[in-house]
Amino acid sequence: MDRCPWCGTDPLYVAYHDQEWGVPEHDDRRLFEFLILEGAQAGLSWITVLRKRENYRKAMDGFDPEKIARYDDAKIAALLQDTGLIRNRLKMGAAVGNARAYLDLRDAGTSLDSFVWDFVDGEPRINRFRSLSEVPAVTPEAEALSKALKKQGFRFVGPTIMYAFMQAAGLVNDHLVSCPRHRHYGDFPDWIRQGLGDQAPATVVDARDGQPLPGAAGFSGVVITGSHHMVTDEAGWMRHLMHWLEATLQLAEAPPLLGICFGHQLLAHTLGGEVGDHPQGMEVGTVALRTTSAARGDPLLAAFCDQPWAQMMHRQSVLTAPAGVEVLASNGHGSCQAFRYGHGAWGCQFHPEFSADVTRAYLQAMRGQQLSDQQVDDLLPSVRECPQAGAVLAHFANQAVPAAA
Numbered sequence: 246m247d248r249c250p251w252c253g254t255d256p257l258y259v260a261y262h263d264q265e266w267g268v269p270e271h272d273d274r275r276l277f278e279f280l281i282l283e284g285a286q287a288g289l290s291w292i293t294v295l296r297k298r299e300n301y302r303k304a305m306d307g308f309d310p311e312k313i314a315r316y317d318d319a320k321i322a323a324l325l326q327d328t329g330l331i332r333n334r335l336k337m338g339a340a341v342g343n344a345r346a347y348l349d350l351r352d353a354g355t356s357l358d359s360f361v362w363d364f365v366d367g368e369p370r371i372n373r374f375r376s377l378s379e380v381p382a383v384t385p386e387a388e389a390l391s392k393a394l395k396k397q398g399f400r401f402v403g404p405t406i407m408y409a410f411m412q413a414a415g416l417v418n419d420h421l422v423s424c425p426r427h428r429h430y431g432d433f434p435d436w437i438r439q440g441l442g443d444q445a446p447a448t449v450v451d452a453r454d455g456q457p458l459p460g461a462a463g464f465s466g467v468v469i470t471g472s473h474h475m476v477t478d479e480a481g482w483m484r485h486l487m488h489w490l491e492a493t494l495q496l497a498e499a500p501p502l503l504g505i506c507f508g509h510q511l512l513a514h515t516l517g518g519e520v521g522d523h524p525q526g527m528e529v530g531t532v533a534l535r536t537t538s539a540a541r542g543d544p545l546l547a548a549f550c551d552q553p554w555a556q557m558m559h560r561q562s563v564l565t566a567p568a569g570v571e572v573l574a575s576n577g578h579g580s581c582q583a584f585r586y587g588h589g590a591w592g593c594q595f596h597p598e599f600s601a602d603v604t605r606a607y608l609q610a611m612r613g614q615q616l617s618d619q620q621v622d623d624l625l626p627s628v629r630e631c632p633q634a635g636a637v638l639a640h641f642a643n644q645a646v647p648a649a650a
Contacts, residue, residue: 249424251377258292267426268602269369269415271610273357276414277347278308280357281340283410284401285331291409293331300329305340313344339400346398356613360397362416364390367610368473370417371435373427380419383408415606433470436598437505440638441468445646452486461493466501466645469508471596475561476510476520483511490515494590501644502590503545503637506559509583509592516567516586523562527615528578529608530624531601531631532557540573545591545640546583548633549574555595555634556604560615562594589644597637601630 252262270276282301286294304327306312316324321341325332347357364386374380387408394402402410411417420427427435434449441447445466452458453474461467469490474480490512493499504512510520534553540546549555553574566572566581574583574593583593596604605628612621 247423248426249377249421255292257295261295263426266413267415267418267420269606269610270413271358271362271612273351274308274310276357276361277310277344278302279410279414280343280399280402281305281308283406283413284339284343285333285336286409287336287401287403287406289331297329297331300327304330310344310347313341314348316341316344336401343399343401346394350397358613360393361390361410361414364393365411365416369415372417372419373422374419375422377421381408384411384417386416387411433472433505433598436600436603437468437470437638440598440635441642442639445642453480453482455482458485458489461489461500461502462496462498464500466641467493467503468641469502469504469511471506471508471558474507476507476514477522477561487511487515494586499589501641503641504590504592505598506594506596509594510559510561510563512586512590512592513563513567513570513581513584516570518563518567518570518581519565520561521564522560523564523578525578527560528557528562529559529611529616530557530604531555531628532576532578532595534574534576534582534595536574537572539571539585540583543573543585544644545585545637546573546593548636548640552631552633554629554631555593555597556599556601556628556631557595558599558604558607559594563592591641593637595634597634600635601628604628 248259248262252258270279282294282298285301302308304324321334321337324330324337325334330337350357350360370386372380383404388404390411391402391404391407394407408417412419418427434447438447447468448464450459469486474483476483490502493502494515502512504510514520531554534555536546536550536553540550562579563581563584566584567586570584570586572581572584576582579594582595583591585591605625608616608621608624608628612618616624
């Protein structure tokens with residue numbers, strides 16, 4: 246798979262493409278930096294801005310809005326003499342004005358993070374473009390964000406600039422589907438596809454759209470993914486999915502089935518288990534599990550027993566396991582972190598599809614909202630890759646593909 250061609254071979258551009266562009270960003274200071282730099286780019290190439298970014302950081306106090314907002318005419322005049330910056334009076338004046346607008350927004354009780362991410366409902370928009378010619382220069386969301394920022398007093402935030410900002414800060418994922426970073430910073434279906442591997446091509450069905458669900462008999466395996474919804478919401482689409490699960494589990498030759506996080510909880514609830522908010526609160530980050538003796542002989546979790554670390558990201562849990570299931574993993578937070586029902590249905594509370602980077606991005610997204618700054622700072626150092634947990638998807642694919650033969 247090849248990188249997006251726009252970054253070429255320039256090491257600075259390649260590093261930016263691989264490490265920053267399209268990574269969901271929730272830190273207010275970093276978002277402000279992107280906002281200023283994208284405005285500075287107007288009419289220029291992005292590589293020009295990248296080559297000057299360190300100069301900007303040194304000359305403009307690390308993009309600290311508190312300090313930039315206090316810049317007077319003398320300071321602006323000095324900046325306009327700095328050859329390491331883009332010496333445009335309008336852009337420099339806009340940077341100072343935007344710092345003041347940023348502070349006004351903050352003082353009104355709204356972070357820049359929550360303000361901009363609201364235009365994509367808090368979740369990255371995952372596009373699936375195959376060529377650069379398909380990537381738009383502007384979208385309705387970018388136009389709406391531009392209009393809202395201008396109303397708040399921001400300048401150099403036109404729709405085209407805002408779409409470039411959304412791409413850079415990960416509000417949209419515009420890596421081409423042929424690019425490894427698209428799969429790395431995708432969403433549940435993208436990551437699960439990657440884990441299943443090429444031998445198990447996947448069809449995505451969105452249970453929330455109200456359309457009749459296809460019969461399970463036409464599939465060699467079924468994965469019920471995580472969701473930002475809660476099982477206890479008992480939405481209509483969840484009830485339909487539960488009925489579908491009941492019917493599928495009763496099939497004489499039911500395809501292998503795997504529920505992940507929300508899917509794990511929904512499967513347990515369908516089987517008669519108790520699901521709800523955990524009294525200890527959320528369980529997030531990279532955590533250790535205890536596997537049971539039954540897991541040692543399980544086709545999905547046997548290898549996991551040797552390195553039982555996994556990525557967790559959940560508020561609700563299976564509080565009481567359904568009767569008739571074999572519990573495969575637990576820990577101090579939950580007594581049913583993984584289970585098997587019969588010979589071909591599994592639930593796992595952890596996310597085998599999450600990389601360490603994905604977990605870190607989720608933790609950063611929770612900063613100042615579900616988690617305090619201190620909690621996030623405490624959790625981040627312990628986040629690590631969990632290859633044996635990730636292999637659960639490949640083991641499931643091995644169970645599913647023969648069923649299609």
